[in-house]
Amino acid sequence: MRFMMIVKATTDSEEGKMPSQELVEAMQKYNEELVKAGVLLAADGLQPSKNGIRISYPEPGGKPKILDGPFTEAKEIIAGYTLIEVKSREEAIEWALRMPDPHGFGQGEIELRQVFEPEDLTDNPEFLEKESALRKQVEELKKA
Template identity: 70%
Template sequence: MLFMLIVKASKNSEGANLPDPELIEAMTKYNEELDKAGVRVAAKGLHPSSNGIRISYPKPGEKPIVMDGPFTETKELIAGFILIDVKSREEAIEWAMRMPDPQGHGEGQIELRQVFEAPELSGEQ
């Protein structure tokens, strides 16, 4: 089962502030634990939304609208993600609970979401 640990953005991450060395060390250790357990598929941080582009589809059938960042509401933005392949939802929650505060300032928030896999999308079982 694939799960994505979505690291929510904060004012700190949107300010393009690099994490403290202690947080970098803690996240490196966490990622090494994921690797050692054989569950990490991918893990990446994202540039701030000031470097982002948002494409929206306000009206069906019409041309999409392209907007350059930054985007103002940080609680709706993503700062990074880790994709894990685990045996159960409970195991995914256990791994998410082990992640250090991803912002390091008491601002961290992680959203855990299961990823649709090909058979689920096609209706096959």
């Protein structure tokens, strides 16, 4: 089971305020623990939304609409994420609870969401076979 720990943005992260050295070290230690446990798939912080772009589809089949950041409502914006693969929802919660306050100022908020697996979306064997082949291709490209 894959889960994404979504770190919500704060006014500080949206202003581009960098985390303290202590927080950087705490997050590095946490990520090392995830690696040692064999559950870490990816982890990254994101730049403020002022550097972002939103693409929306206001009408079915219509032309996409492009909007440059910054975006309002910091609570709805993502500041970073950690993607893990674990055996259960409970294990994902345990890892999320171990993450240091992601902003270090008492404003941190993490949203934990399970990732859909291809088998969750369809039982069509042709689709699942193609999806598996694509994932293998991606892994091979990473190795090259």
